[in-house]
Amino acid sequence: MARLPILKTPKCLVGGAFIRSESGGVYPIHDATGAFLANFPQCTRKDLRNAVEAAAKALPGWAARSAYNRGQILYRLAEMLEARAQEMAEALAPGRKPSADALREVHAAIDRITHYAGWSDKFQGLLGSVNPVASPHFNFTVTEPVGIVGVLAPEERPLLALLSLLLPIITGGNTVVALASHSQPLPAILLGEMLAVSDLPAGVVNLLTGNRADLLPTFATHAHLRALSAVADARERTDLQTGAADSVKRVTLLPSESPIDWFAERQQGLYHIRDFVELKTTWHPVGA
Template identity: 70%
Template sequence: MSLKITKTPKCYVGGAFIRSESGRVFELKDASGAFYANLPRCTKKDLRNAVEAAAKAGAGWAKRTPYNRAQILYRLAEMLEARAAEMAEALMLDGTAKAQAEKEVAATVGRIVHYAGWADKYEQVLGSVNPVASAHFNFTLTEPVGIVGVLAPEEAPLLALMTLILPMVTAGNSVVALVSRKAPYPSILLGEMLATSDLPGGVVNLLTGDRKEMLSTFATHEHLRALAAVAQGDEAVTLQRGAADSVKRVKLHDPKTDWFSEKHESPYAIRDFTEAKTVWHPVGS
């Protein structure tokens, strides 16, 4: 009789699967309270390492054509759909009903496809040709801001995480995300899919652990150029104050956000993580 080989969950950082540099873990239990797995309890050092990985991957990802980024995102949707049953089981670990878990997986697949469709179209919405009173052709283009930090909510651990990440990577940014502490296992499976989805390693980096340990570093790290966080109260204040010191933009979401809402499927979510570049080109003699 062979023994069951249990998975050792690891975080996905820089295209590799890592344990925390501290060696610390926290227990993940299923809905019945039984032990399921030990997950890495990442530290500020892990966060800084993830930012370095994102910086290395970011320039190349930003230079990819919008069409190529769309293909890669669509491939990710295919992979999630192929492993939908496994992902639904991961979502059910915290007691989520099967029907709700399947609904969340399906909604996530649809959202990835939606942003894949926007990848080569959002520029037509966010960019512009500007009339000027001189002999110039004046136009505005968007560029990614760089590395973006994400603090995901406890609820909807797959759909909310991907809803926050998708506008960023669609625009050519790289991401460092701290996933749900309550239900981190879906992000472990997501990392496996990202690793084989043609998305370059380091474009999306997923950390598990305690938010309180890393919140201030997310807020103040100077190489993070923007933050998207589900936060309120003291957490929101900490993020905003830290971001002010390091001059980064912050997009805050209410913890009661309905992540299934179609309002999250908009090119204007992409605009939150882009910068405008205006070009003056001389015309005529």
């Protein structure tokens, strides 16, 4: 007897729970053969607001974890993705047999997670310093997380690009609210399911799907977001910078007009972490 397959309803990871949009809105996505794949949540600015609240709740705990522990948790995420690499490769091109390119993207994503897992207890020593001063003081500079960071991922490379943007942020002890690729949201949904079982505390990474134009102004102006990391076109870049100016948030932008090689070595490393940490300098009198 033919069996009726049970299809998965895609839901977004917010505060460790899987949510639909509060508006109930969805948008359909079709697979490579043109067949209907699923309806994805069309998140609204209220969902973004709720996600920021979830990220705020998670932030003090995540920032206070030891650097070593954050590294372990990131490494655990790599383990989760490695075990489900085939499933993720299928999600990158639904309806088609996973291509070598899809597998290459998944493997690069796993390597990128491991890369930042390694950095998590090392960047402090390289970005911080003990400073020479002309008075009897110890003067040292230490890193601190900036806070809650908004991420706007590009349309292409829906797994690797998203992870490349959000990994340096959480490595630095920040929490994230990210908007996934609009045209290829399935990898982000699947990533959410892996994040939920990876020992990462609820709310550290919150993933939304939906219409970029609806959410971009709120990303730009929400005062509780302390930084933005986005791949954006010229007009979006202007909107993000103008909106961010009011609440004085850091903005790190990559232009979407020219193609970005997300596999490249320069898409990872210490300087991406530096973009999302504050440097605090302390003067301490030297004892007699």
